[in-house]
Structures are given as structure tokens and as C-alpha cells.
Amino acid sequence: MKWTETYIPTLREAPADAELISHSLLLRAGYIRKLAAGIYLYLPLMQRVISKFSQIVREEMNAAGALEITMSVLAPAEVWQESGRYDSYGKEQMRIKDRHQREMVLGATHEEVVTQLVRGELKSYKQLPLNLYQIQVKFRDEIRPRFGLMRGREFIMKDAYSFDRDIESHKAAYQKMIDAYFRIFDRAGLDTRKVESDTGAMGGEGAHEFMVIVETTAGEAHLLFCEACDYAANDEKATYIEADPPQVDAEEKPLEKVDTPGAATIEEVTEFLNVDSKRLVKTLLYMADDKPIAALVRGDRDLNLVKLKNACGSVEQPEMADAETVQKETGAPVGFAGPIGLKNIPLYVDQEVVRLKNFVVGANQKDAHYINANIGRDFKAAEVVDLVTAVEGELCPKCKGKLKARKGIEVGNTFMLGTKYSESMNATFLDENGRERNFIMGSYGIGITRTPQAAIERYHDDKGIIWPKNIAPYQVEIVPLNYKQDDLKAAADQIYADLRGAGIDVLLDDRLERAGVKLNDADLIGCPLRITIGAKSLKEGKIELKARCSDEVELVDLTQTVSAVQATLERLK
Numbered sequence: 001m002k003w004t005e006t007y008i009p010t011l012r013e014a015p016a017d018a019e020l021i022s023h024s025l026l027l028r029a030g031y032i033r034k035l036a037a038g039i040y041l042y043l044p045l046m047q048r049v050i051s052k053f054s055q056i057v058r059e060e061m062n063a064a065g066a067l068e069i070t071m072s073v074l075a076p077a078e079v080w081q082e083s084g085r086y087d088s089y090g091k092e093q094m095r096i097k098d099r100h101q102r103e104m105v106l107g108a109t110h111e112e113v114v115t116q117l118v119r120g121e122l123k124s125y126k127q128l129p130l131n132l133y134q135i136q137v138k139f140r141d142e143i144r145p146r147f148g149l150m151r152g153r154e155f156i157m158k159d160a161y162s163f164d165r166d167i168e169s170h171k172a173a174y175q176k177m178i179d180a181y182f183r184i185f186d187r188a189g190l191d192t193r194k195v196e197s198d199t200g201a202m203g204g205e206g207a208h209e210f211m212v213i214v215e216t217t218a219g220e221a222h223l224l225f226c227e228a229c230d231y232a233a234n235d236e237k238a239t240y241i242e243a244d245p246p247q248v249d250a251e252e253k254p255l256e257k258v259d260t261p262g263a264a265t266i267e268e269v270t271e272f273l274n275v276d277s278k279r280l281v282k283t284l285l286y287m288a289d290d291k292p293i294a295a296l297v298r299g300d301r302d303l304n305l306v307k308l309k310n311a312c313g314s315v316e317q318p319e320m321a322d323a324e325t326v327q328k329e330t331g332a333p334v335g336f337a338g339p340i341g342l343k344n345i346p347l348y349v350d351q352e353v354v355r356l357k358n359f360v361v362g363a364n365q366k367d368a369h370y371i372n373a374n375i376g377r378d379f380k381a382a383e384v385v386d387l388v389t390a391v392e393g394e395l396c397p398k399c400k401g402k403l404k405a406r407k408g409i410e411v412g413n414t415f416m417l418g419t420k421y422s423e424s425m426n427a428t429f430l431d432e433n434g435r436e437r438n439f440i441m442g443s444y445g446i447g448i449t450r451t452p453q454a455a456i457e458r459y460h461d462d463k464g465i466i467w468p469k470n471i472a473p474y475q476v477e478i479v480p481l482n483y484k485q486d487d488l489k490a491a492a493d494q495i496y497a498d499l500r501g502a503g504i505d506v507l508l509d510d511r512l513e514r515a516g517v518k519l520n521d522a523d524l525i526g527c528p529l530r531i532t533i534g535a536k537s538l539k540e541g542k543i544e545l546k547a548r549c550s551d552e553v554e555l556v557d558l559t560q561t562v563s564a565v566q567a568t569l570e571r572l573k
């Protein structure tokens, strides 16, 4: 492709509203444009990236025996009502009404639709296993769309659904997808880690995420992994063994209310009472589906909202209660809430709190706390669960090795759904004994538009994008420093024709721009290889070959260009 015949609207300035470098680069380098919050248009360069990545996904899914289909984006609400998710999915589901006022759903995922598809037709165990997938646009009504293609309201996904007759066969199908995922991301030039994750809105029996580890601030999710074994989980899911547990008294002491004037924060209370924050318990008021609940975690810990949502079973993620609600429910301003005497509010208590004795809690009274509080004697828990976000330095739940934290971007996920959908939607087959059974299902997603942005977040420098070769829009960009000059133009055109003849994707910057502008744009859009044609080296019959990921420039004989390009591409990621 010649630059003047395609459309690459690069920008000089970084857009102000892009929080991530990858988002900013996609806009600056002319890959995407924003139409509205969380809604993006893919320009020619991005379209090529999407096509290339989709093709890798398609090839590996097909090789794993999955069959490509296309389901509708639009689905009647009834399909979702059958599974029960029309009510439980929450506000992220994009809904519309048709002209007859019938409720419709714009799909974020297709478990219901695919179950409806096979129900009644996939009747015999002899037709199993079956895995159906599609590459399609999805919708999610994000409360706060941000990070460009990372958290959009419309995006492209590969979603696959497996149907199996029993657990053994399902496990084999699940493993096949895991293996295919590693191959897909490897071909896309991305090292990924498979981590345990929360099943979230999918339900089911287990789930994993594939994460690209990034060193920048962009990682939207933390993941924790063990230095000693293969344990890895995202921080919504990760559990741990405490590395440094606090001292616990032998005996329960009498409960005592003490004045703590002006001490409302953890720091203020621990300083005022001269007590370790591990022996102070925070009582945090949340609204779960509009009902107040309280979560109790140690003073040195962070409450994990996903774990709290799972514990209380709410549809929406619980939201922190406002000051007015805290005052109304506890009779005290924010900072003094405590479990003792808190009426009609279920108390979800973290497991570490249960191991404490004689701890400090708020007294539901301004400027007062209780010391020597004890669970069981002074208040009762609705439920004792793990409510805390794991952090680096704690110990691995499997082997007690040290846990390390990294930032990662989720690019794929896999869910063991069990019979959640086949039971609720009554999808059955006949086994070899003529017995009716529910399918065991799995679902498997890959972010087709998100993965390339994750790749940029992983591979870039201050000049622009550095694409891995297999998902780059073009593998090579030819930059004649002066396209008006006849000999440079002739050499550029010849190399362009030769590379295309050799089946290499090549972009020729045939603009009559200054050399500096063209070189800057080449770095910005990030093709893995650049061929620079300048007057001086061309006099000696040579061109310059440079990989985007390196500073080294190789002088190559004009006649050897194709083989030099092929050899260099071979070496690149």
C-alpha cells in the first residue's frame, strides 16, 4: 500500500483525554477515532491489525476443532429471562425496545443464544463434543468507559461455547482451549499468564484469565503469582496465607468504651490509642442493591468489592454508603461505625477478624471507640468469609511461597459453566443408556480489539508503537527520504514491488513530505521494519534496514533487500 492511497491521519499532539499511552498512541498514529464515550471507529491501519489478529484466532480455533458460526447481536429479552440473567446481569447489559415495545438485548456474551441454538437439535451423545465460536461485535454499558479499546461500550470479541457429555470430556475441551489460547497469544507476540479469576456474571464452577504483564501504570488489574509454584490469580480472586500475623491475646478482656476525640481515620485512631492497625477493625457501610450492609476487615487491609459482592449475593457491585446513610444507620458520623449494637444490618466479617481477640472498633457514637471487642461475645457475623484483597509479600495459599504482584491486562478468559445454562434453559441430550442429561458447557472469550491495545501497552517507546510482526498493519515501511528525487523514487518503487512480490506486507511512504516528518510518522505507527532510502547510501547501491525495536541500522545492498528483510523478520518477535 502507498501512503497517499490509504488514510493515516496522524496527529502531532497527544490527545488530552487519553489516560493510557496505548490509547493515546492509537489516536495519534491514526488507528482509531472516538465517536462517543466508549465507542470507537477503526481506521484502515486498525482494520488491518484486527484482520490479522482475527485470522490467527480463527486458525487456532479451527485447529482445535471449534466451528465458526455467526449469531445475532440482537436477542429478544425472553432468551435471557430463561436463564435468569435478564435480572441478574445488571446495568451493564445494553437494552433497547423495538417498534412493538418488545424488550431486546444487545449481546455482551452469548451463552443463552447458543444454548437456544442447540437445544432440541443437538440430541444425541454421538453429536458431542461440540464447540461453536464467532468473532463479533459486543456491547457493554460500562458505567465509566475509559482506556480506549480496553473498556469500551462496543468492542469485538471472539466467543466460543463448548458442549460436552460429561466432566471428563469437558475438562479435555477446556484444556484444548487453554492450549489454543497460549498458541494464539504467542503468535501475536505476547507473553501471557493464565490466572485464576472470579466467575463474575458468567456463574459456573471455575474461571481463568489470560493476562499480558505490563510494566507501565496501565495494568487495569493486578495479579498475584507465587515465586515458587504455578499459583497465579487476579486480585479479585487471589487468596493468601498471612506472612506476619498479629499477636493474639490469650484471654478476652472486658469491653470498654473510650473517648477518641477527633480520631476518625485508621491512622488517627491507631495513633491515639497506640495500637497496631492489625488490631483495629474497620466497619465499612455499603449499599448492596439499595440495602445497607456492613463489611468488617482489619485496619491494615483493603476490602475487596468482588469478594463482598459474592458474599452478599447482590446483583450490582456494592457501593459505599454516603455520609447521610452512615449517620442514619449508625447514629454517628463517618469514621465511628462499629458492629456492636448495629441493628438490622447484616455484618460480613473477614476471616482474619475472627482470629483476633480484644480489638478496636467504632462505637457508633461521635468521638468514641470500643476497645477489647470480641466477635461472638459482643456481636454476631452474618457470614465469615475472605473479604480482603491479597497483596505482594503475603504467602501462596498452595505452597507458602512469596506472592509477587504485577499489573496485567486481561486479553482472554475461559469459564467452566457446568450445567448452569443447560439446566436453567432445559437443554438436554440422550446418553448411551437413553437417559436425558444436561450438557456440560464452557465459554471462552478473546478480546479482538482489546488485545492489540494490550500489545501496544506492552511494546512502545516515547516515539510510538512497536508492533509484534504478526499483528502489525504492515511488516515493513519503506521511507524514501525524498520521493521527488528520481533515483530515490525508482529505488523505492522497485523495493516496494519486490517485497510485495515476495508476499510481504509493505507500506511505501510516497508523500512529498520532509524526511523528518516521514521518519517520525514511521516510528509512530510502528511497523516492525523500516527501509530508509537516502541519497548518500544509494550512491553506493545501499539502503538502510532498521528494526523498530532496535537502534541498530544495517546497510544492505539494494539487490539483497528482499532476503535481508526476510531474514530480519524471521528473527523478530
Ligand SMILES: [Zn+2]
Pocket: 226, 227, 228, 229, 230, 231, 396, 397, 398, 399, 400, 401
Ligand atoms: Zn506457591
